[in-house]
Amino acid sequence: MELIRNKPLELQQKVLFDNLKAASQTQYGIKYGFADIKSYEEFRDRVPIVSYEEYQPEIERARKGEENIFWPGKISWFAKSSGTTNAKSKFIPITKESLETNHFAGGKMMFANYLEKHPDTKIFKRKNLRIGGSADIYQEYETKFGDLSAIMIDNLPFWTDFMNTPNREISLMSDWEVKLDAIASSVVKANVGCLTGVPSWMLVLLNYTLDKTGKSNLHEIWPDLEVFFHGGISFTPYKENYDAIAGKPMQYYEIYNASEGFFALQDQKENKDLLLLLNAGIFFEFIPMEGNALDQRKAVPIEDVELGKNYAVVLTTNGGLWRYMVGDTVRFVSVAPYRVVVSGRTKHFINAFGEEIIIENAEVALKEASNKTGATIKDFTGGPIFMQGTEKGAHEWIIEFEKAPNNMDLFVETFDKKLQEINSDYEAKRYNNMTLNAPVIHAARPDLFYDWMKERGKLGGQNKVPRLCNTREFIDPLLKLNQS
Template sequence: MISLKSALAKPFAKRVYKKIQKWANKPIETQNKVFQELIAAAAGTEFGIDHDFVSINNHEDFVKRVPVRDYEALKNYVEKVVAGESDILWKGKPIYFAKTSGTTSGSKYIPITKESMPSHVEAARNAILMYIHETGNSKFVDGKMIFLQGSPILKEQNGVQLGRLSGIVAHYVPKYLQKNRLPSWETNCIEDWETKVDAIVEETLPEDMTIISGIPSWVQMYFEKLQEKTGKKVGDVFKNFNLFIFGGVNYEPYRAKFENLVGRKIDSIELYPASEGFFAFQDKQGEKGMLLQLNSGIFYEFIKADEFFNENPKRITIKDVKVGVNYVMLISTNAGLWAYNIGDTVEFTSTKPYRVIVSGRIKHFISAFGEHVIGKEVEQAMQEATLDSDIRVSEFTVAPQITPKSGLPFHEWFIEFENEPEDLSVLAKKIDESLQKQNTYYFDLIQGKVLQSLKITKVKQGGFQEYMKSVGKLGGQNKIPRLSNDRKIVDKFEFQN
């Protein structure tokens, strides 16, 4: 028998689908409208006055007056906001600061305003509703759902609440989902990640879990603990678990491992949330890429990734993007970020509608020898090399070995296997061939005998978790970089091999 909640979900999903189609079918007009509204709203702020917003009429004017900035370059404005001043980056004061750990700048304080907060909540809800509309499957709304997230405990700083984004969003779970949502508030407030996951296992075991959500590497830890405790596949523990919602990293390197832990294939929805805004979500099960949120108070600009470090790279809007090109994404938002570089690189998979995949981080690449290898390429190489095999990879990262004891330099792949291959050299060869096929610079360096083929170094089981724990980044929204241009991370692994 269909419950009332499940029955009501379908017409609601249809209504949201129609609303989304309206702006998705008018992408350029939608972004122009967002742009004009942002400039008008912030014209009287300190930033707006400093950058002459009143005389900005179009994107060309904006490019002339507002340079590209990262957090460091915006910091002097942010510090005034943190100190409690009003009308600095956006009108009034923000209602929250999402605190994130920056690599170069220590803690970052990303403002969230009353105008920007709704889109963080609505986008996640709409992703589920689009899935219901497409598949007709709404039974899962009656079961229990879990989101592995940071602590919802917030602190106050000069009248503004401060916490992790996932903890802030926990305060906005709609009433109709409150009864279905796990873990409990008390468990969610546990700071130590391992203790928290143990408590989540205890709380969820007796329940009918239908949706599980979180960053794949941390959900994997939860699944492994469930399996350890019960001796069963996760899909046998939770018979109605059929939807996995994830964000933050590419799921593909984890998919085989997950399906083995669950014991069957399950549908998944990919999200692209960040403290700076909720940028995209997967709107179709059979389509590659996530629908870019063009109507959420965010104006997007793009710079070709391989031109980004040029002196004056060209900034374009969605009107001029091409499918398959690697871009650095810049955002201007109703939280007061302007031509802001969040550090991600994206690639468009479609422009009708505009869908993206996250291809990596502009700082996370290997170009120690001029090869410009990016995250998407190493993930695709791993995926292709392990396809149709029993090899299961728990986690991996890649670094250059510039001064080997003998022979030419090479890329070193640090891999933690759940099920390792009989012959590592065969896997290494397959990965290398895929990488050469994808990246012409890498191909030329291998063929020109500047680099030798990549080598694999095994990391012991649990090695990546130990590393994350050692640097205080176990759990929550933290993730291991897929690749680095130096050996700072992997040097910590040396003793584990």
């Protein structure tokens, strides 16, 4: 951690050229002359920045077993996630190198940092409660895919089962309802010292476990529980829920990771800013966001970032991603060392529960629902209904119709089913209402969005109705105005 704080530029240069050297004889490396690149400027000028959609053909070839496309050898694992505009799922390549020097190394640094900040901790004598996704085999291509957590669990050394609960077999179950009960039955017998996972899924498990045991708080089950390492979605809407069920004060430490890599972690006890991991196989670049637009030609390495600006994140990884736009935006709050806060996405989105709904998903589902019910939509926006106590979350939408649906219940049902069909993460959260209840849709009065935009001083062709928001910033005032 001290190297990251004290020698950031040297570490990033080493990562870049280590990755270029490793992939110099791959098809991608030969195409762009990796072996001859001697400076960052040459790398920037030769290698294009790509989105998932642009990189997908290479990924699909690798999934079919073709070797040496963008990383040496055959890639056997692909982490499945959502967020692409033209397919239900993304498949992110996971190499042996990215597992060892990034995903696993990030976890080790997370625990080491906690020990540094809390030298009297007992978590290393206790169990870590984890939730893993199901690991399925993509039979047609003979390569494996699954949630990143499942891939990591499947590749961990056997002895780590002594440190984690539940065991590997339960962690990799596919049926969430069966798995939930199996996890709860297993973990109540363990002496748990820490939790690691996504806040929404973990909260479902913890509430289920409390209900199953009849206990009123977590410390009645696990007296030595002291910390929750969380990531994947914003923790802010969930903190009150965790405080309410904890029983006594708990530590919360945030991490910033995704299928593409382990990017940053909270390295200070009180300050929630995230230290970028600059020596973990990822070379970072940043494109300044100007409004909702970005100019790829303005991508800069870490030494050229400015405080307070929003940047789209571009990754070059030892998982075989080259100048890949991950879709997140960050804002630098420190450059000595390099610390960020995650400020959003390059597109409007809802990701309050790990579902990663993007505007294209919403538009496709609304079109399907409109076609089935004879509706015509003028304007819409959507946001989350956050979990409260044991209540599940949901999405809430307000839609102004030019022509109302002939059957509103069918409209809602069709919209929900189509979202599940095109977005695998939303589908997983909606499975039997385990994390998300069915969406709530309100029909807006005529001219609601016009009046709202006028009230905000946002009339004019250059101003657009925000379609999605990860908070209730837009939904709440619209609902209030709709009743006036």
